């Protein structure tokens with residue numbers, strides 16, 4: 001298959017590109033510069049220069065493809081305590097998905113879009129499941145992604161969604177990475193209350209395989225959860241981070257967390273486990289990579 005991949009130069013996308021090439025697919029990866037594109041050429045992919053803010057570049061990338069995987073996202077606002085910027089980036093994601101949908105409409109060519117498991121934590125304290133209704137973008141801006149998916153699916157696009165939890169290797173661990181940065185800065189590895197709230201996780205190599213399987217045998221309209229661990233407690237995470245950084249792990253109240261973590265503080269105390277039972281069955285996917293705590297044990 002000739003596959004157009006956005007976010008091909010990113011943490012997860014680069015793994016996806018390598019898996020696709022290894023499986024014999026021809027990959028056209030979106031890159032913002034020739035320098036960035038060089039890494040794609042080195043693993044046997046082709047480069048398509050463009051940007052999320054340039055819809056024509058997305059159209060020309062997708063038009064000759066047999067399938068599209070969308071992973072690009074501007075994270076500047078998400079990790080810079082700038083919620084208005086994060087909201088704008090989520091709304092850009094909505095427009096990007098609509099643009100890709102426009103190109104693929106009227107064909108059977110699959111589009112695989114990236115979302116997060118958090119949007120499906122709609123039954124309090126129960127693991128999010130693939131079939132849950134999702135929250136509104138009015139409550140959490142990132143839900144704009146799946147609103148766009150629903151809209152283009154209604155227009156006949158063969159679109160599926162991969163929902164991600166914290167995606168990790170020994171260097172990057174999703175939203176745990178900014179928590180580590182704050183722990184380094186403040187000399188305390190904090191968790192909220194008794195820290196028994198859980199976040200789901202997956203190793204980056206396992207997440208990449210879900211994208212490849214969703215592209216090759218995904219069902220139109222399906223939501224897949226690339227989740228290996230249903231939930232790891234925030235206390236366990238804070239303790240391993242504290243141990244590795246040689247700083248104390250400490251419980252804080254929700255009010256203290258808001259001041260300590262900035263806007264990530266509103267997420268640190270949330271209990272958002274997620275299941276992948278349906279995904280494992282539908283895609284015949286079994287995660288095999290190391291767990292989140294094992295990767296955090298390698299932190300320096």
Ligand SMILES: NC(=O)c1ccc[n+]([C@@H]2O[C@H](COP(=O)([O-])OP(=O)(O)OC[C@H]3O[C@@H](n4cnc5c(N)ncnc54)[C@H](OP(=O)(O)O)[C@@H]3O)[C@@H](O)[C@H]2O)c1
Nearest residue numbers: 007008009010011012032051052072073074164166167174
């Ligand atoms: N990592 C996680 O734990 C996690 C969890 C839930 C959801 N997700 C989602 O999964 C997707 C991939 O995440 P990731 O961890 O691989 O992120 P990442 O390492 O930050 O990669 C982001 C990708 O998007 C590209 N990009 C950024 N701004 C762009 C723009 N204006 N135009 C074109 N491309 C642009 C980046 O290109 P450059 O290389 O040029 O910067 C890079 O290829 C994102 O949608 C993310 O929100 C990730």
